[in-house]
Amino acid sequence: MRKEDLDLNKTPKNxxxxxxxxxxxxxxxxxxxxxxxxxxxxxxxKIPDPIQHKS
Structure with a gap:
């Protein structure tokens, strides 16, 4: 893909x-x-990150 082919206005979904x-x-x-x-x-x-999984 060439630089000229890139859409500079495209917003990523994430x-x-x-x-x-x-x-x-x-x-x-x-x-x-x-x-x-x-x-x-x-x-x-403070607890820095929420606990995702309890073992």
Whole structure:
């Protein structure tokens, strides 16, 4: 597929990868600010992720 053949206005039905380097850098900065699961537990007494399956 050639670059000219791509539909630049197409919106994916679900999440997608970053479209370009600028967006990748932006997402990387956002990820640096996210707290880890351990930080959430320790600092905020919060459960980081819902429990999906109980064994």
């Amino acid at each position: 999440s997608s990868m970053a479209a370009d380097e600028k967006e990748m850098k932006k997402l990387g900065k956002q990820m640096k600010k996210h707290r880890t699961n351990e930080e959430l537990k320790k600092e905020y007494q």
